[in-house]
Amino acid sequence: TENIWAAALGTVRSLHEAGYEAVIVGGAVRDRIMGLEADDVDIATSALPEQVKAVFPKTADVGIAHGTVLVIHPLAPVEVTTFRTEGTYSDHRRPDSVEYVKSLREDLRRRDFTMNAVALRDDGSLYDPFGGREDIREGIIRAVGDPDERFGEDALRMIRAVRFAAKTGFRIESGTFDAIIRQAGNIRAVSVERIKMELDKVWKSGRAGLAMHLLIETGLAAHLPLMDPARADADLPVWDRFGKPARPVEGWALLTELAGGPAENPYKLSNAEKRSIRDIRAAWEIRSSRPFHPMDIYRLPAEALKAGWRLAALSGQAPPAEPDEIDRQKARLPIGSMKELAVTGNELIAWAGQTGGPWVRDWLGKIEEAVVTGLIVNNRDDIKGWFLDGFNSQR
Ligand code: ATP
Ligand code: MG
Known part of the structure; x- marks a missing residue:
């Protein structure tokens, strides 16, 4: 946070030296008044995007259509946006076009809430035409x-x-x-x-x-x-x-579950998010009826196991979650994935004296489960003996 503020203040001063108005605006100012840390600090300026780019040696065009230039300050990148309104509105949606305005007051006027419409000057004073500080205090x-x-x-x-x-x-x-x-x-x-x-x-x-x-x-x-x-x-x-989840996807998992688990998520989540939701809901379902087995611990990611347990607990279907217990059980697993098995499919084919086929995958799966559940040790000879016993007796 210190670097971010130092980068922002440095950027504001450089814009001043070049003859432009510049202030810190938005969430960072609100959070500072509230005594919270900010994770990004936005700057508003009278300089047009091209003028901003001319002031700094290194910039990136992140949102030039909205008047935003990213200044690559050595301490941290800083977003600098030209004073603007949002053009005309139709259909209750934010318009694509923006209109630059001359004054900071007009820029603050288009912002959503008074608490987000306070500007901080580099001397530490506030420009607060809509009473944002008072509203934050109250x-x-x-x-x-x-x-x-x-x-x-x-x-x-x-x-x-x-x-x-x-x-x-x-x-x-x-x-x-x-x-x-x-x-x-x-x-x-x-x-x-x-x-x-x-x-x-x-x-x-x-x-x-x-x-x-x-x-x-x-x-x-x-x-x-x-x-x-x-x-x-x-x-x-x-x-x-x-409460406070480890990741936002836990909220999506809860929302999905409470809605009865529709096949399609209407919020256009990413594939990674959808996969996490599936894993969390799978863990939740298991933990609602019994403690996790070693195979559950093996198959599902630690975060999903913890989240699923947490959700089962807060729905009254499981005892309070113990995240450390998941970590301990993960650490105790003899293998982390199929790749760590002491045998390969080709070895099974050689030992069986048969041509390959779907049976190889089936047997690797059985061996994997036997190792994970502690039935056999992950050691080539032990696996070979166990495999040949089972393979020959099934024929
Ligand atoms: P957070 O700290 O959670 O990111 P934030 O206040 O920074 O909160 P952002 O969504 O990052 O919120 O937006 C930055 C600022 O831009 C806001 O503080 C507000 O002044 C303005 N803003 C953002 N979205 C809108 C909007 N839809 N309408 C009006 N002003 C907006
Ligand atoms: Mg923000």
Whole structure:
């Protein structure tokens, strides 16, 4: 964090020396006022993207269409965005085009909530035309300007209000809250990719239960895939116990399970995320009925075993999860994968005196299971004896 702030302040000063306005904006300022660490620090400037690029020896075009240049500062990369609005809106979606504006005030005015619309100058003073610091002090999430107008421009902001409530524990100001209730249906116009990124942050927040209550109370849940308000009575207590997961994918696993495990995930998750959800749900199902066997420990990734146990426990189907126990059991396994077996398929073929075929894979699987479960030792001679006994007796 220190490097990130030093890089950001250095970047602001370089822009000043080149004759431009520049300030730190957005989440980093909010988090700093709250005494939290920031993982990225954004800068807003009067310089146009081409002008920003001319000031620094090393930059990358990460979001030039939105006016953003990545400055490769030696201490850390810093995103620098030209003062802008978001052009015109249609369909309650964020527009693709942006319009540069002259003043910082206009740039802050287009931001979603007062707590995200505070600028920090490099002398440590704040520019706070919408009362963001006061709202942060009082723990209030309030739309900048007219909430109906702001949610009309970009309906995703309604989910963002909930995600910031989950992150901070703040309450949503009543005018802002009522506007969400009025406009909840417009969330359908927003792409699932954008919603997914906000929900990832909800799962990580440690207050997924609060978020679920808010999604239901505002009516948003009725318009979101996999969230059926009719199930709220049964599901909310589980979300209340969800706590802080090791990875956001645990939230997706819980949401999927509570929705009855539909074959297709409507949030366009990555293949890696889908695989993790399958593994977590498999571990959850096992741990709901019995402790893990060595073969479960062998087959499933440690994170999935821990998450599945945790979810089984918080649904009241298993004793409290012991993540260290999973690590110990993983460490005790004689092999980590088939590759570590002391024999190969070719050896089986030679010992059996038969041509290869599907039986080779079948037998490697049997040997793997016998080794993992401790029936035989992972040693060439032991495996050979055990294999030949079994192979000959089955013929
Ligand atoms: P986090 O620390 O969780 O990343 P953040 O405040 O940095 O929170 P981002 O999504 O990274 O949130 O957005 C950075 C800033 O850009 C916000 O603080 C806000 O000022 C502005 N912003 C982002 N998305 C929107 C939006 N949809 N509408 C209006 N302003 C937005
Ligand atoms: Mg951010």
